[in-house]
Amino acid sequence: MVPVLLILIPLLTGLISFFIKNEKTTRSWVLFSTIITLGISILGLTIFKEEEYLQYQADWLPALGSSFSVSLDGMGQILCLLTAISYPIIFIATWSTSYKNAKNFFALMLLAQAGLMGVFLAMDALLFYFFWELALIPMYFLCSQWGGERRIAVTFKFFIYTFVGSLLMLIGIIYLQSKTADHSFSINSFYELQAQLSGKTQSWLFWLFFIAFAIKMPVFPFHTWQPDTYEQAPTATTMVLSGVMVKMGLLGLIRWLLPVLSVGAYQWSDMIPPMALIGLIYASLIAMRQDNIKRLIAYSSIAHIGLMCAAAFTVNIYGMQGVMIQMFSHGINIIGLWIAVEIIERKYGTVKLSELGGLAQKAPALTTFFIIIALANIALPLTNAFVGEFLMFNGLLQINSNFYIWFVVMAGMGVIFSAVYTLNMIRRIFYGEAKAINSVTDISLNEKLALGLIVLIIFVLGVYPQLMLNVSHEVSDSIINKINIIHYTGKQ
Amino acid sequence: MNALILSAVLGVIMMFSGIVLKEKRSIRNIAVAGMIALLIVNVLEMRGIVFFDIDAKDMIAFDRFALLFNTVAFLSALIYLLLSSRDMEKVGINYAEYLALIFFILCGITMTSAFRSLLILFLGIEIISIPLYILTGSDKKNLKSNEASLKYFLLGAFSTGLMLMGIALVYGAQGSFYTNKIILFSGTPSPLLVAGMVLLLFSMAFKVSAAPFHFWTPDVYDGAPTVFTSFMATIVKAAVFIAFIRLFDEAFGSLQVKWQLLVAIITAATLFIGNITAVFQQSVKRMLAYSSISQAGFMMLSLFALNAEAKEGLMLYVSAYSFATIGIFAVLIKMKDYTFDGFNGFAKQQPLLAATTTIFLLSLAGIPLTGGFLSKFYMLKATLSAGNYLWLVIFAVLMAAVSVYYYFRVIQAMYFKEGDAHPVDVTPAFKWTLVALSALVLLLGIFPNLLLNWYYF
Numbered sequence: 021m022v023p024v025l026l027i028l029i030p031l032l033t034g035l036i037s038f039f040i041k042n043e044k045t046t047r048s049w050v051l052f053s054t055i056i057t058l059g060i061s062i063l064g065l066t067i068f069k070e071e072e073y074l075q076y077q078a079d080w081l082p083a084l085g086s087s088f089s090v091s092l093d094g095m096g097q098i099l100c101l102l103t104a105i106s107y108p109i110i111f112i113a114t115w116s117t118s119y120k121n122a123k124n125f126f127a128l129m130l131l132a133q134a135g136l137m138g139v140f141l142a143m144d145a146l147l148f149y150f151f152w153e154l155a156l157i158p159m160y161f162l163c164s165q166w167g168g169e170r171r172i173a174v175t176f177k178f179f180i181y182t183f184v185g186s187l188l189m190l191i192g193i194i195y196l197q198s199k200t201a202d203h204s205f206s207i208n209s210f211y212e213l214q215a216q217l218s219g220k221t222q223s224w225l226f227w228l229f230f231i232a233f234a235i236k237m238p239v240f241p242f243h244t245w246q247p248d249t250y251e252q253a254p255t256a257t258t259m260v261l262s263g264v265m266v267k268m269g270l271l272g273l274i275r276w277l278l279p280v281l282s283v284g285a286y287q288w289s290d291m292i293p294p295m296a297l298i299g300l301i302y303a304s305l306i307a308m309r310q311d312n313i314k315r316l317i318a319y320s321s322i323a324h325i326g327l328m329c330a331a332a333f334t335v336n337i338y339g340m341q342g343v344m345i346q347m348f349s350h351g352i353n354i355i356g357l358w359i360a361v362e363i364i365e366r367k368y369g370t371v372k373l374s375e376l377g378g379l380a381q382k383a384p385a386l387t388t389f390f391i392i393i394a395l396a397n398i399a400l401p402l403t404n405a406f407v408g409e410f411l412m413f414n415g416l417l418q419i420n421s422n423f424y425i426w427f428v429v430m431a432g433m434g435v436i437f438s439a440v441y442t443l444n445m446i447r448r449i450f451y452g453e454a455k456a457i458n459s460v461t462d463i464s465l466n467e468k469l470a471l472g473l474i475v476l477i478i479f480v481l482g483v484y485p486q487l488m489l490n491v492s493h494e495v496s497d498s499i500i501n502k503i504n505i506i507h508y509t510g511k512q
Numbered sequence: 513m514n515a516l517i518l519s520a521v522l523g524v525i526m527m528f529s530g531i532v533l534k535e536k537r538s539i540r541n542i543a544v545a546g547m548i549a550l551l552i553v554n555v556l557e558m559r560g561i562v563f564f565d566i567d568a569k570d571m572i573a574f575d576r577f578a579l580l581f582n583t584v585a586f587l588s589a590l591i592y593l594l595l596s597s598r599d600m601e602k603v604g605i606n607y608a609e610y611l612a613l614i615f616f617i618l619c620g621i622t623m624t625s626a627f628r629s630l631l632i633l634f635l636g637i638e639i640i641s642i643p644l645y646i647l648t649g650s651d652k653k654n655l656k657s658n659e660a661s662l663k664y665f666l667l668g669a670f671s672t673g674l675m676l677m678g679i680a681l682v683y684g685a686q687g688s689f690y691t692n693k694i695i696l697f698s699g700t701p702s703p704l705l706v707a708g709m710v711l712l713l714f715s716m717a718f719k720v721s722a723a724p725f726h727f728w729t730p731d732v733y734d735g736a737p738t739v740f741t742s743f744m745a746t747i748v749k750a751a752v753f754i755a756f757i758r759l760f761d762e763a764f765g766s767l768q769v770k771w772q773l774l775v776a777i778i779t780a781a782t783l784f785i786g787n788i789t790a791v792f793q794q795s796v797k798r799m800l801a802y803s804s805i806s807q808a809g810f811m812m813l814s815l816f817a818l819n820a821e822a823k824e825g826l827m828l829y830v831s832a833y834s835f836a837t838i839g840i841f842a843v844l845i846k847m848k849d850y851t852f853d854g855f856n857g858f859a860k861q862q863p864l865l866a867a868t869t870t871i872f873l874l875s876l877a878g879i880p881l882t883g884g885f886l887s888k889f890y891m892l893k894a895t896l897s898a899g900n901y902l903w904l905v906i907f908a909v910l911m912a913a914v915s916v917y918y919y920f921r922v923i924q925a926m927y928f929k930e931g932d933a934h935p936v937d938v939t940p941a942f943k944w945t946l947v948a949l950s951a952l953v954l955l956l957g958i959f960p961n962l963l964l965n966w967y968y969f
Contacts (some may be wrong), residue, residue: 029852083961153880164928172928183916187909191902194893 022064023090023141024076026100027134029057034130043122047115051125054107057133064092082144085197085204090141093137094495098488099140099271100342102351103264105477106131113359113470114256117366119166120438125254132158132260139167139268144195145205147277150153152186152268159261166254174248183247185232191273192228196280210280211502222284224334229277230292236269237325237457239292240299250318255362262321262358263351270325270347274340279502290423293416297430300326305435308444312453313361313371316445317354321396323434324350330427331412333477335503337496339415343483344492346408349396349478353405356393356474360386363463364449373445378454383462389471394446397479398439404481409435513564514573515582516622522546523615530608540597543611547593550618554579554893556561558966563886570690571629577768578626580827580966581754585621588747589614594945595842596739598937605651610650610740613643616801617748624755624758626760629689630679633755637675637719642749647744648736660735667728675715676899682763691763701767709764712917713771716759717750722812723781726805730789733801737966740851741797742841745804750830753811757826761818775816776904783911790918797850799918800840803876806832806915810891813908817894824964825890831963832883832956836872837852839949842942843869846903852921856931864943865935866926870951875953877919878912883956888912 033053038045064074074092081087107129119125135155142148156179164174193205199216200209217225235242250258278285285292300323307319311488328346331339360447363386365371368379396403399410416427463471481488526548530541558579565760600610620639626734627633645668649661679689685705686694694705733741764771786806793799811829843865847854859866875884894906895935902926925931955961 081961083964150880153885157879161927164924172924176917176924179920180913180916184910184913187913188906190889191892191896191905191909192888193895198897200895433932 021078022060022068022073023096024102025060025138026057026064026092026137027090027141029060030055030130030137031134034127034134037123037127037130040123041361043118046123046126047111051108051111052132053130054104054111054133058116060100061097063266065097065101074144074482080144082298083202084146085202085206086144086146087204087206088147089144089206090147091143092141094492095271095275095344096140097491098348099264099267100137102267102348103133103136103140106259106263106355107349109355109359109470109473110256110259112473113465114362115466116255116464117362117489120255121165125162125166126157129256129260132162132265132420136264136268138409140271143206145197145210145276147205148272149190149193150184150482152193152272155181155265155268156182156186158174159257159265162257163249163253166257168252170248172250173305174245174252177508178245178249181235181242182232185235185242188228189232192221192225195225209312209459210276213280217281217283217306217399219283219287222240222281223287224284226277226281226284226288229272229281230288233269233272233277234329236272238269238322239326239329239390240295240322241295241303243299246322247315247318250321250506251312251314255358255365259355262318263355266325267322268345268353270328270332270343273329274343274499278332279336279499282503289333289335292428292436293333293419293427294423296326296329297427297434298326299323299426300330300434301430301437304434304441308441310441311373313364313373313445313449314439314507316373317357317361320438320441321350321354324354327409327412327431329432330431331415334412334415334419336415336501337500338411338418339429340496340500341411342411342415342491343412344496345481345488346405346412347482348488349404349408352474352477353393356389356471356478357397359467359474360390360393363467367461373448376449377452378450380450380452385468386463386471388464389468389475390450391446392478393471394442394480396482398442399435402479404478404485406482407485442478513562513568513572514557515550516572516619516626517566518550518553518562519615519619519622522550522618526608526612526615527714527719530606530612533608536607539608540593541609542595543597543615544590546615547586547590551583551590554582554586558575558583571632572623572626573628574626576967577754577758577823577827578622580963581830582622582624583966584827584831584834584963585618585625585747585751585828587919587950588750588831588838589743590617590941591835591945591949592743592747592838592842593616594654595838595942595949596742596845599739599845603739606650609648613647614743616643617743621747621751624751625758625759627755627808628691630691630763631689634672634675634679636755638672639753640751641672641719642666643741644744644748647740648732650740651737654735654737656735657737660732663735664732671715671725672720674711674718676714678711681705681711684708691759694763695766695858706767706770709767710774711845712759715719716752716756717778719734720749720756720808720811721805722778722808723745723785723805724751724778726785726808728783729805730798730801734795734798738797738841738845741801742838742845745800745841746834746837749804749808750834753808753815753826753830757815757823759817760789760815761823767820774810776901778811779809779816780907782806782812782903783908787911787914791914793918794852795850796844796847796852796855796922799852799921800844802835803915803918804837806911807876809911810888810908813891813895813904816904817891817898819894819898821890821897822894825887825894827967828883828890828913828956828960828963832875832887832953835949835953835956836840836875836882836884837952839872839946840869840876842946843935846938848936849933851931852925853931854856855933856924856929858926858935859935861932861934862938864937865946868946869926870923871950871953873919875921875957877916881954881957883953886957886960899964 138151623636790802875882
């Protein structure tokens with residue numbers, strides 16, 4: 021029942037929010053809804069963690085071989101928890117931001133949450149596709165209605181980009197379904213396919229899926245929509261986009277692509293990780309030259325995702341576990357950064373590094389929070405991201421490829437670059453000469469609460485990562501086994 | 513058979529109602545009541561209750577495929593009357609005649625969906641076409657309407673000639689008009705038969721506005737009064753498609769290898785021309801005309817694949833497409849300015865209408881949760897299982913992505929741009945019918961079995 025509730029609560033409360041007249045009531049209502057969702061997600065991790073609570077299946081389109089099948093495995097647990105945690109934090113942090121037609125804004129945010137939960141939970145390919153698109157539609161409206169100046173064109177580019185990718189994936193899904201023994205869309209039937217499809221078929225099918233996921237993540241060279249969209253979208257939406265939504269691509273890669281088309285993935289495994297790592301360095305170099313904080317964070321996000329994508333192809337337990345925990349950590353950290361940026365933009369009216377400076381004297385609390393989160397973002401030990409990056413590096417070192425040392429070198433350079441641009445950003449925002457900024461107020465209580473929660477998670481996971489690793493261990497293992505079957509039997 | 517007789521009778525009744533009744537409202541009520549009656553008798557026939565049992569010498573067969581499509585067509589026509597029949601008053605003075613012609617067209621539709629003989633097909637197509645020529649030119653004082661009517665008539669007559677020629681050649685080759693007797697041969701088909709088949713293919717492609725026979729469509733759809741464009745682009749087009757797939761399934765199914773490549777090329781060309789040209793339109797009405805071409809391209813995929821999934825999918829497709837397009841046209845008729853800019857700020861003025869229009873547009877673009885998605889899904893699935901035509905599937909999908917561009921321009925205008933577009937004379941009944949219609953589109957997208965189960969049970 022847990023997975024059904026995780027989808028239904030945001031969906032229904034979201035639909036109800038369309039009809040709430042009072043703006044204050046809407047805010048409280050959506051916050052209430054997201055806290056309930058968070059509660060259920062935590063219950064699913066602790067009390068109701070038996071199989072029977074975590075799975076649900078019902079007939080949906082029997083003629084097509086599709087069923088409404090949702091279940092929470094370890095990866096689903098992590099990503100649903102991330103979604104469930106990030107929403108209340110986002111709403112708390114942006115409590116005082118006012119929107120035109122606020123009820124529609126919040127309703128669409130909740131609908132997007134329902135779509136995201138669905139993507140993370142779906143165990144049926146057609147259902148997965150449904151939710152994949154459903155998460156996109158509210159995002160489209162959110163970004164085009166409440167975004168910045170160039171919002172309409174930028175969001176449209178984003179939409180068309182992802183739509184093309186997902187349509188290609190749809191072809192792949194239909195093709196795979198027609199090859200399954202029982203003509204079903206269920207994930208287990210898909211997993212059984214890998215032995216039947218020839219290497220050549222898998223090789224081109226791989227790209228139908230990979231393009232969709234690569235656009236969503238985004239991985240170089242499919243990333244061009246991302247900096248514009250992050251910059252133009254309303255900040256609350258950007259948080260969801262960058263913190264949670266990009267994980268859709270990684271989840272698709274790990275759950276739907278690598279174990280299903282493992283031979284195809286193997287054939288391209290000398291090409292994709294370098295591509296992702298080139299993206300990592302490329303994005304880092306661009307990030308160093310950015311004057312706009314929003315674009316800087318957007319490029320830094322591309323860099324982080326590039327590393328995760330490369331690590332997903334390592335096919336060993338370190339790499340996989342690293343990706344799992346890093347998906348969560350990256351989401352938390354980047355939402356923290358966006359909250360800080362949103363505060364800076366609202367209070368000081370600019371997000372340009374050249375116009376900021378010396379904020380540390382005026383806003384000490386903000387400075388402290390920002391620095392902690394930024395350091396977590398560059399994976400300092402004792403922060404959450406360190407564990408993930410450490411494991412991913414470990415995974416890359418053991419990768420079954422002749423070029424592994426180059427992979428590690430490239431990834432290492434990315435980490436160094438990330439320290440460069442992040443520390444430079446901190447220096448230029450908070451230290452140095454105070455620029456002409458009138459406002460002297462520090463952050464308010466709700467912002468402290470939101471940033472405090474994020475810092476708390478950063479430290480808890482940084483000191484005791486076992487919490488997360490336990491959750492994802494089993495599923496990482498089983499996915500690696502599924503991928504490895506083919507490699508060991510030597511069939512290519 | 514119920515619906516065939518009743519629709520013809522209703523056509524005659526409507527003609528005379530114009531003489532007897534002076535009040536337009538009562539004429540409209542008769543039409544709506546007649547349409548409901550038509551729907552009911554047709555559903556009764558699906559349940560096995562037949563009122564008229566006429567020996568048609570097996571030239572016409574009301575099987576499930578035909579009856580289910582008739583139900584869809586009558587339901588669409590009923591929705592169409594509820595939404596747009598008031599707007600027909602503005603076209604001209606001959607209100608009762610317009611409604612009469614619509615019933616005659618429906619009579620033709622019951623024939624084309626159920627034909628077993630090429631003669632009935634020809635008869636049905638003509639019964640559909642001739643009232644359409646009149647309806648296209650019904651705005652007598654408008655030059656564009658006259659031009660459209662003349663153009664439609666001349667080109668339509670030409671394609672009818674082609675069809676007749678094709679039928680004659682097929683008859684010459686096989687000695688029968690019956691579709692189920694045409695396939696009873698062995699060995700290679702005679703050149704006569706192949707020539708006849710190709711002529712039939714071309715003339716039907718003309719009627720469904722598939723490229724390269726589509727040139728009449730934008731002008732005719734644009735020139736005709738918008739109320740009638742709505743009818744022409746949805747119910748009529750759907751009916752001809754049903755006839756198309758029926759003809760090629762029953763008569764030429766065994767020759768599929770011969771015409772499959774040809775159909776694939778026509779499909780790709782239709783998708784390409786429809787979608788790419790729609791991108792450059794400035795008027796929503798003309799955009800919808802090109803969109804109807806591109807949607808025809810998608811429906812052509814069912815003809816290409818011609819398997820069980822394709823037939824189911826076509827049924828779903830024509831329903832989803834007709835419902836959504838009727839809805840959009842109903843809103844469009846109420847607008848003063850037909851350009852995209854004419855929709856600026858529509859959502860502020862009419863949030864409910866904007867929301868329903870958005871659902872219709874999303875359905876046409878093929879976004880999940882709407883009927884449009886599942887119907888496209890069926891088409892792709894059918895085409896993939898038909899064999900080695902992956903390029904066609906990928907091409908179709910890319911074109912579907914292009915279609916998002918022009919459908920979403922309307923959404924952008926309605927929601928994200930400033931303006932004061934407000935529709936004229938919107939009644940609460942109109943609004944709620946649209947809401948019900950959009951609910952129907954969503955329902956088709958979530959539980960398509962509600963419709964498809966009728967195909968079997």
